[in-house]
Amino acid sequence: MPLRSIGVFDSGVGGLTVAAALRRRLPSEHLIYLGDLARLPYGTKSAATVERYALQAGKFLAGFDIKMLVVACNTASAHGLAALRAAHPDLPILGVVEAGAEAAARLTKTGGIVVAATEGTCAAEAFPKSLYARRSDIRVLQIPCPLFVALAEEGITEGPLADTVIRHYLAAAFGDHDNDTLVLGCTHFPLLTNALRTALGTKPAFADCAAAVADQAAEVLSVHRLAAPDRSGMLRLLATDSAARFRTLAERLVPDLAGEVERVDL
Numbered sequence: 001m002p003l004r005s006i007g008v009f010d011s012g013v014g015g016l017t018v019a020a021a022l023r024r025r026l027p028s029e030h031l032i033y034l035g036d037l038a039r040l041p042y043g044t045k046s047a048a049t050v051e052r053y054a055l056q057a058g059k060f061l062a063g064f065d066i067k068m069l070v071v072a073c074n075t076a077s078a079h080g081l082a083a084l085r086a087a088h089p090d091l092p093i094l095g096v097v098e099a100g101a102e103a104a105a106r107l108t109k110t111g112g113i114v115v116a117a118t119e120g121t122c123a124a125e126a127f128p129k130s131l132y133a134r135r136s137d138i139r140v141l142q143i144p145c146p147l148f149v150a151l152a153e154e155g156i157t158e159g160p161l162a163d164t165v166i167r168h169y170l171a172a173a174f175g176d177h178d179n180d181t182l183v184l185g186c187t188h189f190p191l192l193t194n195a196l197r198t199a200l201g202t203k204p205a206f207a208d209c210a211a212a213v214a215d216q217a218a219e220v221l222s223v224h225r226l227a228a229p230d231r232s233g234m235l236r237l238l239a240t241d242s243a244a245r246f247r248t249l250a251e252r253l254v255p256d257l258a259g260e261v262e263r264v265d266l
């Protein structure tokens with residue numbers, strides 16, 4: 001039992017930010033990461049379509065006898081978490097939205113929280129629901145930032161183009177308002193952290209869904225006595241489209257995790 005892996009999936013490379021956080025927090029665990037490149041982006045697709053994609057990814061990864069599933073995509077968490085839990089009642093399944101909301105609710109001092117996410121995550125109201133369930137004294141402003149996904153997938157994570165796009169979406173939210181916390185509500189967005197800091201200054205604290213879900217994963221493994229013995233955990237990378245492109249991007253964006261990528265069909 002302790003030799004089983006944790007399954008992780010996202011629409012593309014963004015979820016590697018979650019895989020990296022899991023590696024840091026749980027270095028002994030084996031991870032199987034699935035990037036559904038063939039159907040990226042999830043963020044502009046309907047709720048029903050994303051739920052279907054999430055169920056297919058979950059079923060595929062469950063075929064590897066995983067001991068836990070981490071939905072490393074906010075859009076898939078927003079639209080698919082309930083269906084995934086219903087389809088796999090015995091598998092612990094964690095989503096990045098709940099973890100990120102928990103982190104943001106703890107971080108804010110003024111109560112002003114800005115959620116940058118995909119269109120789909122914003123439309124699902126997943127963060128506001130999760131945040132208001134934790135604290136009633138906060139204000140939540142959601143801002144869909146679809147171009148951030150394209151910047152990250154293209155590897156344009158710093159420089160004038162990234163700066164312009166970030167200011168276009170977010171500058172007004174932190175101008176004269178007392179918003180003090182930014183939820184990076186899409187797993188692609190932490191790849192833009194340096195550019196976000198440059199464009200927005202030091203004022204907003206960033207709520208990092210990746211670190212938060214890694215902490216939750218550690219707790220759940222410990223409670224269920226599923227933690228791996230002390231060893232060096234391995235990472236297996238799977239992609240539903242060009243393995244070479246996925247590998248190149250991973251090498252550029254998350255070099256510690258880059259390696260052989262297997263092409264799979266769901």
Ligand code: DGL
Pocket residue numbers: 010011012014015040041042043044072073074075076118121149185186187188
């Ligand atoms: N990384 C995904 C998320 O967290 C979205 C990227 C996409 O649109 O596919 O929401």
